[in-house]
Amino acid sequence: MRFSSLLFALPLLGSVFAAPAPAALGATDLVLEKRDVDVVATVQELANTVHGCQPLGASQTEIEVEATLSIIVGALEKCGNTLGIDLNLSVDVDVVLGAVIAPHGDIKNQVANILAQVIVDINIIIKSIKAEHKEKPKCAALLVRIDVCLTLILKSLASIISGLIWLVGTILISLGCILDGILTFLLKLLIGLLGNLLGAILCGCVL
Numbered sequence: 001m002r003f004s005s006l007l008f009a010l011p012l013l014g015s016v017f018a019a020p021a022p023a024a025l026g027a028t029d030l031v032l033e034k035r036d037v038d039v040v041a042t043v044q045e046l047a048n049t050v051h052g053c054q055p056l057g058a059s060q061t062e063i064e065v066e067a068t069l070s071i072i073v074g075a076l077e078k079c080g081n082t083l084g085i086d087l088n089l090s091v092d093v094d095v096v097l098g099a100v101i102a103p104h105g106d107i108k109n110q111v112a113n114i115l116a117q118v119i120v121d122i123n124i125i126i127k128s129i130k131a132e133h134k135e136k137p138k139c140a141a142l143l144v145r146i147d148v149c150l151t152l153i154l155k156s157l158a159s160i161i162s163g164l165i166w167l168v169g170t171i172l173i174s175l176g177c178i179l180d181g182i183l184t185f186l187l188k189l190l191i192g193l194l195g196n197l198l199g200a201i202l203c204g205c206v207l
């Protein structure tokens with residue numbers, strides 16, 4: 001698997017976790033279609049689409065940024081739909097996987113590496129976007145959507161693949177990946193399992 005070059009550390013402000021999440025729905029509120037899914041193939045398709053998106057250059061326009069982010073959102077939503085994940089739920093929902101997973105042996109390492117690639121590629125693209133574009137309403141909404149979708153997909157797969165989130169986090173750390181503070185929910189999820197020390201490395205904070 002080919003990983004893109006990683007970016008420099010960007011300290012995470014404590015206030016990034018202050019944004020309130022929508023009210024959580026209980027597991028009993030979920031009515032999801034059950035289906036037989038090849039998880040590895042599904043997340044690999046997501047990775048291929050995201051990897052095909054290029055970081056934005058110095059002459060980037062708001063339209064180009066929106067187009068790139070929309071492709072990523074579309075890929076995440078397709079992945080979620082295939083896995084039977086309701087990506088409109090709160091990130092606080094405990095279990096949102098609605099797919100009956102076909103037995104394909106031990107897939108944890110494969111899935112973790114693929115998801116780490118997805119996160120790295122998305123992170124590089126986000127960091128390439130100029131601050132002025134990130135603040136535009138449509139771009140800001142797309143960035144939040146990416147954060148929510150990534151978080152729900154990771155949490156949902158972790159409900160059937162024990163230790164997945166920890167493994168993804170340690171892979172990102174081993175690569176020296178520093179996540180952009182815009183990925184609020186994803187950072188909160190990873191830091192919650194990795195602990196303060198490893199979490200600080202992932203978000204570029206100095207304890």
